[in-house]
Amino acid sequence: MYQHTRLTTNRFGFFQKFKNFDYILLFCILLLGFISLTTMYSTDGGEVLFHTKSHFTKLIVFTIMMVIISFINIKYWFAVGYLSYIAVIGLLIATYLFGITSSGSQRWINLYFINLQPSELMKIFIILCLAKYFHRMKIENVNSVYTILTSLIIIILPMGLVIVQPDLGTSVLIGISGIAVLWFAGINHKYFIYTMLGFVISLPFIIAFLKPYQKLRVLTFLNPDRDPLGAGYQIIQSKIAVGSGGIFGKGFLKGTQSYLEFLPEKHTDFIFTLFSEEFGFFGSAFLLIIYAITIYRVIVIGASSRSYFAKIFCYSFGAAIFVFITINMSMVLGLLPIVGSPLPIMSYGGSSMLATMIGFGIVMSARVHNQQMIA
Amino acid sequence: MFNSSSDNVKKLNSINRRMFITGSIKFFIMVGIVSRLFFLQVKENKKYLTLSDKNRIREWKLAPVRGEFHDYFGNVIAGNFEAYQLHIIPEQVDDFRYVIYRIKDLLELSDKEFRKVLKKKNEIKPWETLIVSDNLNWQKFSKVNNHLYDLNGVKPVISISRNYPYKENFTHLIGYVSQANQDDIESTDSIKKNFVPGLKVGKVGLEKSFEEKLIGTNDIERYEVNAYGRRISQLEFQKGEKGKNLRLTIDTEVQKLTNDLLKDKAGSICVMDIYTGAVIAMHSSPSFDPNLFVFGISQDEWQLIRNDPMKPLVNKTLQGNYSPGSTIKPIVALSALENGIIDTNFTVKCTGKTEMYDQTYHCWKKKGHGFVSLRNAMKQSCDTYFYEISRKLGVDRLSETAKKFGLGEKVFGDLFDIEKKGLIPNTQWKKNALGKGWLLGETIITGIGQGYIQTTPIQLCLMTAQIANGGYKIYPHIVSEDKKKVHPADKYTPLYENSKNIRIIKDAMFGSTNEVMGTSYRSRIDNPKYQFAGKTGTAQVKKITERERELDLKTFEIPYEQRDHALYIAFGPYKNPRYALSIIVEHGGNGSTTAAPMATKLFKLIIDRHVIRQLMDDKRYLEI
Numbered sequence: 001m002y003q004h005t006r007l008t009t010n011r012f013g014f015f016q017k018f019k020n021f022d023y024i025l026l027f028c029i030l031l032l033g034f035i036s037l038t039t040m041y042s043t044d045g046g047e048v049l050f051h052t053k054s055h056f057t058k059l060i061v062f063t064i065m066m067v068i069i070s071f072i073n074i075k076y077w078f079a080v081g082y083l084s085y086i087a088v089i090g091l092l093i094a095t096y097l098f099g100i101t102s103s104g105s106q107r108w109i110n111l112y113f114i115n116l117q118p119s120e121l122m123k124i125f126i127i128l129c130l131a132k133y134f135h136r137m138k139i140e141n142v143n144s145v146y147t148i149l150t151s152l153i154i155i156i157l158p159m160g161l162v163i164v165q166p167d168l169g170t171s172v173l174i175g176i177s178g179i180a181v182l183w184f185a186g187i188n189h190k191y192f193i194y195t196m197l198g199f200v201i202s203l204p205f206i207i208a209f210l211k212p213y214q215k216l217r218v219l220t221f222l223n224p225d226r227d228p229l230g231a232g233y234q235i236i237q238s239k240i241a242v243g244s245g246g247i248f249g250k251g252f253l254k255g256t257q258s259y260l261e262f263l264p265e266k267h268t269d270f271i272f273t274l275f276s277e278e279f280g281f282f283g284s285a286f287l288l289i290i291y292a293i294t295i296y297r298v299i300v301i302g303a304s305s306r307s308y309f310a311k312i313f314c315y316s317f318g319a320a321i322f323v324f325i326t327i328n329m330s331m332v333l334g335l336l337p338i339v340g341s342p343l344p345i346m347s348y349g350g351s352s353m354l355a356t357m358i359g360f361g362i363v364m365s366a367r368v369h370n371q372q373m374i375a
Numbered sequence: 376m377f378n379s380s381s382d383n384v385k386k387l388n389s390i391n392r393r394m395f396i397t398g399s400i401k402f403f404i405m406v407g408i409v410s411r412l413f414f415l416q417v418k419e420n421k422k423y424l425t426l427s428d429k430n431r432i433r434e435w436k437l438a439p440v441r442g443e444f445h446d447y448f449g450n451v452i453a454g455n456f457e458a459y460q461l462h463i464i465p466e467q468v469d470d471f472r473y474v475i476y477r478i479k480d481l482l483e484l485s486d487k488e489f490r491k492v493l494k495k496k497n498e499i500k501p502w503e504t505l506i507v508s509d510n511l512n513w514q515k516f517s518k519v520n521n522h523l524y525d526l527n528g529v530k531p532v533i534s535i536s537r538n539y540p541y542k543e544n545f546t547h548l549i550g551y552v553s554q555a556n557q558d559d560i561e562s563t564d565s566i567k568k569n570f571v572p573g574l575k576v577g578k579v580g581l582e583k584s585f586e587e588k589l590i591g592t593n594d595i596e597r598y599e600v601n602a603y604g605r606r607i608s609q610l611e612f613q614k615g616e617k618g619k620n621l622r623l624t625i626d627t628e629v630q631k632l633t634n635d636l637l638k639d640k641a642g643s644i645c646v647m648d649i650y651t652g653a654v655i656a657m658h659s660s661p662s663f664d665p666n667l668f669v670f671g672i673s674q675d676e677w678q679l680i681r682n683d684p685m686k687p688l689v690n691k692t693l694q695g696n697y698s699p700g701s702t703i704k705p706i707v708a709l710s711a712l713e714n715g716i717i718d719t720n721f722t723v724k725c726t727g728k729t730e731m732y733d734q735t736y737h738c739w740k741k742k743g744h745g746f747v748s749l750r751n752a753m754k755q756s757c758d759t760y761f762y763e764i765s766r767k768l769g770v771d772r773l774s775e776t777a778k779k780f781g782l783g784e785k786v787f788g789d790l791f792d793i794e795k796k797g798l799i800p801n802t803q804w805k806k807n808a809l810g811k812g813w814l815l816g817e818t819i820i821t822g823i824g825q826g827y828i829q830t831t832p833i834q835l836c837l838m839t840a841q842i843a844n845g846g847y848k849i850y851p852h853i854v855s856e857d858k859k860k861v862h863p864a865d866k867y868t869p870l871y872e873n874s875k876n877i878r879i880i881k882d883a884m885f886g887s888t889n890e891v892m893g894t895s896y897r898s899r900i901d902n903p904k905y906q907f908a909g910k911t912g913t914a915q916v917k918k919i920t921e922r923e924r925e926l927d928l929k930t931f932e933i934p935y936e937q938r939d940h941a942l943y944i945a946f947g948p949y950k951n952p953r954y955a956l957s958i959i960v961e962h963g964g965n966g967s968t969t970a971a972p973m974a975t976k977l978f979k980l981i982i983d984r985h986v987i988r989q990l991m992d993d994k995r996y997l998e999i
Contacts, residue, residue, distance in 0.1 A: 138382050139382050139385045139386050139389065183393055183397070184390050184393055184394070184397075185390075186386065186389040186390065186393070237430075239415060239423065240423050240426045240427050240430065241427070242412070242415050242416060242423070243415040243416060243419050243420060243422065243423025243424070243426070243427075244420070244423040244424045244426065244427035245416050245420075246416055246417070246420045246424065247416065247417055247420070256427060256430075256431045256599070257427055257430065257431075260430070260431050260599065260600070260601040260602060260607065261601045261602040261603065262430050262431070262601075262602045276412070276416070280416060281412055281413060281416040281417055284412050284416070285409060285412065288405065288408065288409060288412075292405060295401070299394065299398070302394075303391075303394075308383070308386060308387070308390075311387075311390060312390065315390065315393075315394050315397070319397055319401075322401050322404075326404050326405075326408060329408050330408065330411075333408070333411045333412065333415060335407075335408075335411060
């Protein structure tokens with residue numbers, strides 16, 4: 001078996017790596033990048049302005065970075081699992097101490113060449129860390145109190161650091177990423193059911209502890225017409241934009257809701273709204289299909305990986321990306337309360353794209369090195 | 376190794392099973408999102424498209440262009456002109472203080488006007504238009520335009536505004552427009568529908584009566600606006616319709632003469648076509664310039680008009696309830712003839728006064744008229760004769776005839792809300808209104824148009840016209856298109872029992888004007904083309920005491936408020952009559968000296984103008 005491993009390892013030549021690439025996944029990512037770029041161009045009012053330029057640069061840089069990541073053997077990513085988690089925890093602590101405060105929350109940290117949002121990175125690195133934690137674990141030990149407690153601490157620590165920023169949305173998404181790993185790792189499904197029940201029962205108490213603006217969001221979600229010019233404004237305008245798009249959309253650069261500035265946050269969280277307004281139901285469905293193919297490829301890569309670590313990472317990453325996408329879309333379509341959550345690849349924002357691309361890079365690495373066994 | 380391997384298999388089984396569950400959940404969530412998209416974008420598309428348009432499209436209404444008033448010959452008597460205005464939207468001005476002081480200098484606003492502008496600014500919302508000046512002259516307007524680079528946010532606007540070129544001549548008839556207030560908006564639908572700030576609507580007169588027709592519809596500008604309300608581009612300009620022009624039956628030349636005749640006097644003149652009921656002229660004096668009201672009258676000017684003892688704000692033609700005095704005599708005589716109380720041979724001896732029911736009733740002529748028959752009594756306006764016949768006639772029969780001829784009733788129906796009904800008393804009325812029985816003495820003074828009886832000048836004019844046309848009912852109107860609407864049929868309804876009686880009355884009125892001893896003999900015109908017949912009237916405004924009767928003061932010796940009203944009714948030309956008129960000069964003294972001479976001048980013009988009017992009608996007919 002050792003022999004076998006070495007033999008396969010020897011076959012990872014440079015061209016072989018190219019040959020092993022998942023070109024469908026790469027194409028989907030590039031296509032999403034292109035779509036996001038044109039949409040960004042539309043948010044700039046049909047001109048190449050700051051957002052388009054910046055987004056373009058990031059796309060190029062991070063796509064190259066993804067390719068580089070995919071060329072690095074998956075075993076090295078396994079090796080840095082804990083370290084990267086600790087590093088991001090360190091960044092979160094640094095953010096708490098010396099972060100940049102913007103619109104009421106302290107989320108960014110100035111790294112001199114880039115303003116980084118470590119909480120976005122945590123969404124991916126928590127998967128990496130937990131995947132490593134469960135990789136070597138025997139199935140009998142998975143449901144032991146010690147394991148569960150340790151993994152819960154790994155999840156709750158960054159969540160807490162993000163909540164104090166305050167940024168409930170991202171914190172919840174980090175939690176979901178972590179729980180996805182626990183799910184695939186085989187933690188007894190009863191725990192998930194009990195937790196779910198417990199959550200539903202304690203929901204009223206949680207709401208009581210929410211900050212006033214968070215409570216307002218929940219109330220607004222339940223009834224957007226409560227305060228159409230205030231808290232309900234975003235969701236109402238977003239629904240109008242999507243709804244008025246119709247079957248074929250208003251046409252590229254013709255989204256009135258967007259260029260007349262009725263749409264809030266159109267570069268970031270509400271980018272799907274703009275896309276949907278201009279390209280209609282067919283455009284949106286097309287975008288969803290691209291995302292679906294992307295996620296499907298990620299799962300296929302996981303399934304074809306020989307190592308448990310790669311499998312668990314790919315599955316969890318696929319689930320997490322899926323959750324990010326659906327939460328964002330449900331939010332702009334008025335199915336969920338407004339929580340700040342970007343749409344992967346589409347939304348403007350360096351940290352989010354960086355994290356997503358690192359994730360895809362590791363998945364791609366698992367594909368390129370799919371015969372790699374990790375002891 | 377084996378253990379580890381079986382462990383691996385278990386682990387793989389578990390993760391694959393869970394992946395399958397996850398995949399299924401993902402699929403259903405995906406379907407959920409797609410159906411939500413379908414619901415919003417396909418099913419509810421219309422609703423959201425409307426909402427999106429509502430978001431981005433905003434309408435701006437512009438004031439509609441008001442319809443004009445034309446006289447019978449097409450002269451504009453209430454038209455529109457371009458008013459130069461200066462608007463500011465405070466929100467759009469960076470430094471309001473600077474701009475407003477700069478404008479103050481440029482327009483040379485007085486401190487008072489300036490304070491008014493500032494006050495207005497505080498009353499409106501910052502995004503509403505502040506009208507700094509609504510009617511600038513060209514010099515100032517161009518001056519402001521030259522300094523626009525310095526006046527950020529100031530908008531010079533050319534707006535259409537009301538203009539009354541004949542100034543005070545038509546004030547009471549046409550009325551005037553002024554800024555619409557809350558009451559106007561609430562009471563009239565067309566104002567509500569077309570309202571824009573600064574909209575001017577009719578406040579009195581025909582401007583008010585025909586508001587619905589005159590107002591027109593708004594121009595509508597549709598703009599695409601962004602979320603902050605800034606206009607991005609104009610999408611559409613929907614031209615409104617101008618209000619309907621109204622052609623009146625009025626002859627401006629005659630109207631101007633009535634104004635000249637009543638200059639510095641309080642009173643009213645109206646002239647009517649005796650066959651069609653078309654009002655040729657209708658004037659109430661004193662009048663005022665209606666243009667003052669268009670842009671809001673200044674407090675000083677308003678006080679001047681309001682406190683004028685001659686009451687310029689009252690339309691005396693329609694609102695003035697006057698005792699008709701001797702001008703009622705044709706109706707009294709007609710009623711007596713119709714009811715067979717008297718015939719033309721019936722005579723009464725007038726000694727200057729007569730005792731009836733323990734009261735002394737005086738004739739205006741102290742020495743008395745001697746024996747008078749109907750024709751003579753009318754001619755010389757012998758009061759004693761009419762005391763006697765009204766005593767015989769009784770007030771109830773008199774009131775019946777008077778009402779038939781249009782007294783005691785609104786002449787124009789609902790056209791003017793201010794019009795008064797006057798009062799034709801009878802026994803029933805007194806019982807109902809005052810709760811007292813009718814006294815015979817009251818019948819006697821009613822016979823010479825004193826006491827309870829009250830008529831408006833337009834009623835007297837209608838009465839005269841209906842006598843002059845041979846006793847047929849006519850329907851007075853001012854708007855020429857109304858003729859058919861008001862007149863129910865082509866045939867005329869007779870108001871008399873015996874047409875001979877009407878001829879007797881007309882002949883008596885002819886005597887009164889054209890024969891020696893007639894009360895208006897001095898005002899006669901001998902030329903048969905202009906010859907007219909009339910009846911003077913002098914209405915007392917207070918009871919004359921015995922002492923005053925002895926003093927026999929001349930008119931100018933009596934204080935103004937106590938002088939008699941002078942009245943005159945007439946129709947002409949006598950042979951083949953066409954026009955009737957009524958004249959009232961408040962506190963003018965004597966009907967024969969004050970009111971009747973006006974008729975002379977009027978008939979000359981009216982009959983000359985009749986030829987032109989006739990030509991005009993023929994031409995119109997040919998054009999069709």
